[in-house]
Amino acid sequence: MPPALLAQRIEKRYGRTLALRGVDLEVAEGELVGLLGPNGAGKSTLVKIACGLVRASGGRADVCGSPAGSAAARASLGYLAELFRFPGWYSADELLELHQRLTRSTGGAAERLELLRLVGLDAARHTRVEAMSKGMQQRLGIAQALVGGPRLLLLDEPTSALDPVGRRLVRSVLEGVRNRGVAVVLNSHLLGEVELVCDRVAIMRDGLIVADGTPAELARPRGVEIDTDAGTELVPAARRDDVPRLVAELVGRGTPVYGVRVLAGTLEEVYLEAVGEATS
Ligand SMILES: Nc1ncnc2c1ncn2[C@@H]1O[C@H](COP(=O)(O)OP(=O)(O)OP(=O)(O)O)[C@@H](O)[C@H]1O
Numbered sequence: 280m281p282p283a284l285l286a287q288r289i290e291k292r293y294g295r296t297l298a299l300r301g302v303d304l305e306v307a308e309g310e311l312v313g314l315l316g317p318n319g320a321g322k323s324t325l326v327k328i329a330c331g332l333v334r335a336s337g338g339r340a341d342v343c344g345s346p347a348g349s350a351a352a353r354a355s356l357g358y359l360a361e362l363f364r365f366p367g368w369y370s371a372d373e374l375l376e377l378h379q380r381l382t383r384s385t386g387g388a389a390e391r392l393e394l395l396r397l398v399g400l401d402a403a404r405h406t407r408v409e410a411m412s413k414g415m416q417q418r419l420g421i422a423q424a425l426v427g428g429p430r431l432l433l434l435d436e437p438t439s440a441l442d443p444v445g446r447r448l449v450r451s452v453l454e455g456v457r458n459r460g461v462a463v464v465l466n467s468h469l470l471g472e473v474e475l476v477c478d479r480v481a482i483m484r485d486g487l488i489v490a491d492g493t494p495a496e497l498a499r500p501r502g503v504e505i506d507t508d509a510g511t512e513l514v515p516a517a518r519r520d521d522v523p524r525l526v527a528e529l530v531g532r533g534t535p536v537y538g539v540r541v542l543a544g545t546l547e548e549v550y551l552e553a554v555g556e557a558t559s
């Protein structure tokens with residue numbers, strides 16, 4: 280089985296701006312990868328290249344084994360753009376019908392109802408887009424991206440307008456989609472959300488991937504903090520297994536120990552370390 284997405288040495292130049300400077304990214308079948316990074320890092324550009332909406336200046340991208348932009352690649356993916364606007368006069372159901380025609384899906388009314396149920400919009404299936412809140416439109420956008428049963432789902436900040444309940448719903452939608460073997464690339468600025476739902480996280484900065492790993496690998500331990508009568512001491516190299524020895528040594532020397540904390544790193548700390556103060 281070829282990977283859902285294989286990007287190799289991707290470069291993208293917009294005039295004088297070098298938006299991507301040799302990006303390598305592989306997303307396996309059924310893998311949920313979060314793409315993080317400051318504004319302007321190149322996340323949307325990378326996703327648009329995978330979609331075939333933007334042509335890379337260098338490198339190659341394949342979607343399910345076919346070159347990005349080819350008919351076969353486009354047929355294998357679903358996409359929700361960062362800044363999308365659906366025609367206001369369509370109802371939710373009509374919008375999905377339009378996308379069924381565009382993707383030549385033969386799923387009919389059953390597929391539309393299943394997708395609207397999945398994103399919690401079945402009761403709003405006759406509501407027009409213009410009468411929907413932004414969050415409802417975003418959930419409709421996710422349903423739209425799933426029309427035709429894609430193998431790769433590319434979602435560019437799909438939860439930016441959602442309230443906490445909507446975000447949780449989208450998380451469970453993504454988990455359900457992944458369990459069906461669909462790969463997902465999720466662009467987001469919401470570190471907590473990415474940490475909760477993604478199998479892997481890639482952090483971009485200035486057109487490059489600067490960190491890549493599972494949330495647990497990235498959020499590595501940061502040592503052990505010990506409170507004594509001399510104050511709080513950080514032992515950066517220490518891990519949980521070292522705690523009994525450290526405490527025994529201190530107590531053996533007559534130093535009272537008031538508290539011990541094993542510090543786990545957070546994705547936020549890893550992110551800030553990886554991107555520095557970069558923002559544009
Ligand atoms: N159509 C375009 N023409 C010229 N420059 C562009 C174009 N699209 C993107 N860029 C530039 O390419 C770089 C990467 O932009 P991109 O939109 O991919 O970043 P991003 O990581 O998605 O940012 P954000 O978090 O703000 O969505 C930026 O410097 C941006 O200004």
Ligand SMILES: [Mg+2]
Nearest residue numbers: 322323324361
């Ligand atoms: Mg973007």
